[in-house]
Amino acid sequence: MNKERWLLPEGIEELLPPQAKQLETLRRALLDLFDRWGYELVMPPLVEFLDSLLIGNGNDLDIQTFKLRDQLSGRLMGVLADITPQVARIDAHRMSGRDGPVRLCYQGTVLHTRGDGLGGSRSFTQIGAELFGHASVEGDAEMVCLMLETLELAGINQVNVDLGHVGIFRALSKSAGLSDEQETVLFDALQRKAIPEVESLLADLKIDENIRKNIADLAGMNGGVEILSVARKCFADNKDILKALDEINHVAESVSALRPNCQLHFDLAELRGFRYHTGLVFAAYQKGQGRAIAQGGRYDDIGKVFGRARPATGFSADMRALISLGSGGASQKGSIYAPVSEDVTLAEKIRELRNSGERVVCELKGQIGGASEAGCDRVLALTDGQWAVKNRK
Helix, strand or coil, X not given: CCCCCCCCCCCCCCCCCCHHHHHHHHHHHHHHHHHHCCCXXXXXXXXXXXXXXXXXXXXXXXXXXXXXXXXXXXXXXXXXXXXXXXXXXXXXXXXXXXXXXXXXXXXXXXXXXXXXXXXXCCEEEEEEEEEECCCCHHHHHHHHHHHHHHHHHCCCCCEEEEEEEHHHHHHHHHHHXXXXXXXXXXXXXXXXXXXXXXXXXXXXXXXXXXXXXXXXXXXXXXXXXXXXXXXXXXXXXXXXXXXXXXXXXXXXXXXXXXXXXXXXXXXXXXXCCCCCCCCEEEEEEECCCCCCCEEEEECCCHHHHHCCCCCEEEEEEEXXXXXXXXXXXXXXXXXXXXXXXXXXXXXXXXXXXXXCCCEEEECCCCCCCCCCCCXXXXXXXXXXXXXXXXXXX
16 A cells, blocks of 8 residues: 555645645635626636647657547647736637737636756746737737736835847847857747847858847846847937837836836846747846746737737736745634524524624534634633623633
8 A cells, every 4th residue: 555645746745734725715805806897707728639739839848738638539639837818719719709908817726747946846836817809009008007916915015127129139030140040049048038148049040240249248138128228329329129128117107107116127138938928028136036926928919829810919927936935825814613502592693793803613422622723813712691792711
């Protein structure tokens, strides 16, 4: 007999009290927040055919997706590693009668084949919002602001928001005539901010000297809003890059006007989701955390493979990370302990208390332990013929 049958697979966790309640309380609060912003809830399935899931994501999502063979159709299916492609399918195919902006939100568990680091998790509780059908920087700004409210609701304040634009590197890559392989290798080095490696790679490329310098300069273009002015001078002859810089600046101004206390940081070499995103990208960071706690960006025309190309922007976060970093979620509300009794008036009192929002735990005949073991700070006691709530002695 296996004595370790209780063990879970590496990187797979379960939530116990009180974390499970914190997550569920936060989930409800966030979905209510999205609803107040006009985002409609969708619930995609746990698995889909693989060709529906692996769209516009390069190899990253393919590697992270668990695959299995459908016994009915014989086709390969994938277990969710990211919900965004499913929501794009829903907008493109299931909501094709709506031509204007469509706002959708979701929450669900995703599973990765690999962890997010040494001993990292492979199971995440993803929540997010997506805006389809409007190609504007106003839509991007709305997403950044909604992300910030999401974090605030989770009790996470004083975050820094990084803004970038994948169109800048795309324009430089196009000007340099890089092959897909060259672009991929250079992209990886830029993403790691490995400047010596970037310079070494560029030295081996037969490209125009000015373009080589522009790409090398890109690696160090991060900081305050002044970086945008520096970039304008550096890339003054590239209209595509100037357009991308205008978009970043417009979003930054909109977010700052709506959220004057928001700390914005600009990273023009931020290429997260390069094979997936098409424009502005953004991420939220908390001091002391090396990884983004929420992130998103524009990914136009992702629905093209489903027969309906639409502008799109969105963001997502892992709720387990939010409850571990924030002060939001479920507060530890006190409970009331009800003794064993066949008195009908006691049952009525219990029902009344529960309907008013109180948590009532009923004693069972012959049980071990009492109010203290049940985590109750109060008890129901019969006083002068009436059941009343008393503090536990």
